[in-house]
Amino acid sequence: MSFLTVHHVAIICSDYERSKHFYTQTLGLKVIAEAYRAERQSYKLDLALADGTQLELFSFPNPPSRPSRPEACGLRHLAFAVADVEQIKEDLEQKGVVVEPIRVDEYTGKKFTFFADPDGQPLEVYEVGIDEMAR
Structure with a gap:
């Protein structure tokens, strides 16, 4: 087995717009893709770091x-x-x-x-x- 690097880290947020602003505007991460998944009532935002690592930001209704x-x-x-x-x-x-x-x-x-x-x-x-x- 040979793990090369971390591809992504997934984060579930309670307020999608607030977290999107924080990660894109405050931290300055670049948006790769954004999708709304109606069947899950969930947004998924893919963000890029300079080395290619990605953060996935998810929203779900009422996360614990x-x-x-x-x-x-x-x-x-x-x-x-x-x-x-x-x-x-x-x-x-x-x-x-x-x-x-x-x-x-x-x-x-x-x-x-x-x-x-x-x-x-x-x-x-x-x-x-x-x-x-x-x-």
Whole structure:
């Protein structure tokens, strides 16, 4: 078995328009495709990151809330690789996003911080070198 990369991460949101605005306007992700599936009363929005990884944003009528804090079993958070955590933090805060103070990973020495999407999904920005981003 040889896994090559992550193709996509799927996120279910409670307010489609609010989340669409957050991911496209606040975070600046590019829209690949958008579809409304009437039989499911659901929107599906495919978004692209620079490396080809995709986020799928779904809406469903009355989705249940996240069961508990990030330490619940399952996806803990989604981390984006960035070249400059401090700049991203500043950009997000200028757009009204609350961002935690920057921390340093005790094992790698890399800077990172967390913020949340409109539904409270924990999102991380993790600083990597330019050479790491090219991989």
